[in-house]
Amino acid sequence: MPLEQYVLGVDSGGSGVRFGLAGATSGTPVTSPVVSTSPVRTGPGGIDAGHLLEQLLPAAAELTGRVGGGAPVAVCVGAAGMATLGVGLRARLPRALADALGVRRLALATDAVTAYAGALGPRAxxxxxxxxxxxxxxxxxxxxxxxxxxxxxxxxxxxxxxxxxxxxxxxxxxxxxxxxxxxxxxxxxxxxxxxxxxxxxxxxxxxxxxxxxxxxxxxxxxxxxxxxxxxxxxxxxxxxxxxxxxxxxxxxxxxxxxxxxxxxxxxxxxxxxxxxxxxxxxxxxxxxxVPAAGDPLAGALSIAAALASDTLAFPDDAHMLHVSGCQAR
Amino acid sequence: MPLEQYVLGVDSGGSGVRFGLAGATSGTPVTSPVVSTSPVRTGPGGIDAGHLLEQLLPAAAELTGRVGGGAPVAVCVGAAGMATLGVGLRARLPRALADALGVRRLALATDAVTAYAGALGPRAxxxxxxxxxxxxxxxxxxxxxxxxxxxxxxxxxxxxxxxxxxxxxxxxxxxxxxxxxxxxxxxxxxxxxxxxxxxxxxxxxxxxxxxxxxxxxxxxxxxxxxxxxxxxxxxxxxxxxxxxxxxxxxxxxxxxxxxxxxxxxxxxxxxxxxxxxxxxxxxxxxxxxVPAAGDPLAGALSIAAALASDTLAFPDDAHMLHVSGCQAR
CATH class of the missing domain: 3.30.420.40 (ATPase, nucleotide binding domain)
Incomplete structure (x- = not known):
């Protein structure tokens, strides 16, 4: 039986960042989120990719360490301002996550998209x-x-x-x-x-x-x-x-x-x-x-799980939801 | 026949200050206004009385010089923010104008009061x-x-x-x-x-x-x-x-x-x-x-003329329209 695989979800907002880990097939959380109260900085180049990575990599290590799993096979980062301030993330994150974690599938979403995915799932x-x-x-x-x-x-x-x-x-x-x-x-x-x-x-x-x-x-x-x-x-x-x-x-x-x-x-x-x-x-x-089924972090996890199983139903969009295959150096 | 007496009107706003001179009996301007494009500064103590005086005294000298008159017998200063930021003016201006010009009657009004006086005159x-x-x-x-x-x-x-x-x-x-x-x-x-x-x-x-x-x-x-x-x-x-x-x-x-x-x-x-x-x-x-009869500077001049002849019909009010007799040191 193969080892269980995991996906990482990130919900970055004005009051901090939450990181969650879910089963790659189910998209269901396997442990409680890691919560940072340090909002990712925004600079002249938009959302600061380096500041996000400084928080993401230790959080991913802690979450996978808790469940004894390997690095996540897919990641979805939902962030406030991604549509207008996400240039730096789109440029740096795919390579950085491939290098550090071997992640090959990454989705960068605006927080409204992860909110949508969490609330309604892949439905119109x-x-x-x-x-x-x-x-x-x-x-x-x-x-x-x-x-x-x-x-x-x-x-x-x-x-x-x-x-x-x-x-x-x-x-x-x-x-x-x-x-x-x-x-x-x-x-x-x-x-x-x-x-x-x-x-x-x-x-x-x-x-x-x-x-x-x-x-x-x-x-x-x-x-x-x-x-x-x-x-x-x-x-x-x-x-x-x-x-x-x-x-x-x-x-x-x-x-x-x-x-x-x-x-x-x-x-x-x-x-x-x-x-x-x-x-x-x-x-x-x-x-x-209808009531929202889940929150934006749950939405990020469900998008990451859909990426891992190649079943993402949401439309790709340069600003709203950008999916990239990641290649290591 | 006694010499003609004059009154000074001041309209201090966000884009500068205007100074006018009128006959003390008629309230009618006797020369064109002196215009400063340097708005009176506002500091921690409210409207800066010193900065206003730096502009007022030379303007008064120029205006009275043009008509060969003596110092004005009454002054009305209308200023934006007088109601909330006029503490310093109310404290310093009566004595300063008495000392410098011998002015004995002074009205400090918020710009809405001078606008009212200019537009409608002393009517309800x-x-x-x-x-x-x-x-x-x-x-x-x-x-x-x-x-x-x-x-x-x-x-x-x-x-x-x-x-x-x-x-x-x-x-x-x-x-x-x-x-x-x-x-x-x-x-x-x-x-x-x-x-x-x-x-x-x-x-x-x-x-x-x-x-x-x-x-x-x-x-x-x-x-x-x-x-x-x-x-x-x-x-x-x-x-x-x-x-x-x-x-x-x-x-x-x-x-x-x-x-x-x-x-x-x-x-x-x-x-x-x-x-x-x-x-x-x-x-x-x-x-x-009705159309406004005149502008706030005309209103300040009419209030100053009413002060000079002791016929001010507008209600005195600590914040809106403050009338003081001025005493020199």
């Missing part, structure tokens, strides 16, 4: 990743379609910063006596940030303004059951999220598409999810809203 | 100052009422950055295939900023993001006559502007209030001003929309 549909921002990625398994993800000033409609910003605007409308104001949200604004007059001075000097705005989204959700203005904000957010899912989802072709929502926005609970279910069934009637 | 109503941002100031001549002016993330609803941001969002909706998109605005976005995919990289690293957003507002106005999405954005802006004017305007009391719009947003022309006239007459029926 759309995944909406919603935290501070909001982006949807869809596929008919022939090409990828992206919608929104333009950031807090240009879009990310219905995401955490969008909801929090709308809630703060409604609070300040109440403060000024303008229509559309919510005294309940004004009370929450003052409880969280202090007197309304001081809020601009707290917010605008910050470099993490979208996160500050998004921090108010749970207050909007908490007010929604008793406050029609807050409830209206979440209903409009749900309308935007469904619009974005619709734009990314493959058009009706007689088969059922799946739509999943992933990310921290789920924590807002029923005040958002109730309207969202209604909007998705109204706007995207050919799709079914 | 509201003035909406709309450029990149948007703020309304109103008075019944007993107290000031402020509305909006919360900046591009919290409000400034209907202002230049608001309109430009909404136009860019509509353009990107068209790019993604989301509802509410405008192909005409997408065409303008690409003509101005290049490919849509590059816009986040152009916008987010800038420190003058509101100005970048506002730079797209004229494109929205240019598209509005032929594009229903752009037209809808301007109609919604007009609705917001009228709401803000209503919140600042004194409530109906049987007399007619005046509402004026000032600032660069006027340049958008009929696509905005048509809907705005309709919204003001619908939402603020007790007010009449």
């Amino acid at each position: 549909g759309a995944v909406v990743a919603a935290g501070t921002g909001l982006i949807a990625l869809g596929t008919d398994l022939r090409a990828w379609r992206r919608a929104d993800g333009w950031g807090h000033l240009l879009g990310d409609c219905g995401g955490g910063a969008w909801i929090g910003r709308a809630g703060l605007e409604a609070a300040l409308r109440a403060h000024d006596g303008r229509p559309g104001g919510s005294p309940a949200l004004l009370e929450r604004l003052e409880a969280v940030f202090g007197p309304a007059a001081g809020l601009p001075g707290l917010l605008y000097p910050r470099s993490d303004r979208p996160a500050v705005l998004a921090s108010f989204a749970p207050e909007v959700a908490a007010c929604a059951p008793a406050d029609p203005v807050a409830d209206g904000i979440l209903r409009e957010a749900a309308r935007h999220i469904a619009q974005t899912a619709l734009a990314a989802c493959p058009p009706p072709d007689g088969t059922e598409a799946l739509v999943a929502l992933t990310g921290g926005l789920l924590k807002l609970g029923e005040p958002l999810l109730g309207p969202l279910r209604a909007e998705v069934s109204r706007q995207v009637p050919h799709a079914r809203l | 109503g509201a003035v909406v100052a709309a450029g990149t941002g948007l703020i309304a100031l109103g008075t019944d001549l007993r107290a000031w009422r402020r509305a909006d002016g919360w900046g591009h993330l919290l409000g400034d609803c209907g202002g230049g950055a608001w309109i430009g941001r909404a136009g860019l969002e509509a353009a990107l909706r068209a790019h993604d295939g989301r509802p509410g998109g405008s192909p005409a605005l997408l065409e303008r976005l690409e003509a101005v900023f290049g490919p849509a995919a590059g816009l986040p990289g152009l916008l987010y690293p800038r420190s003058d993001r509101p100005a970048v957003l506002a730079s797209f507002a004229p494109e929205v106005a240019a598209c509005a006559p032929a594009d229903p999405v752009a037209d809808g954005i301007l109609r919604e802006a007009a609705r917001h502007i009228a709401q803000t004017a209503l919140a600042a305007c004194p409530p109906p009391d049987g007399t007619e209030a005046l509402v004026a719009l000032t600032g660069g947003l006027l340049k958008l022309g009929e696509p905005l001003l048509g809907p705005l006239r309709a919204e003001v007459s619908r939402q603020v029926p007790h007010a009449r929309l």
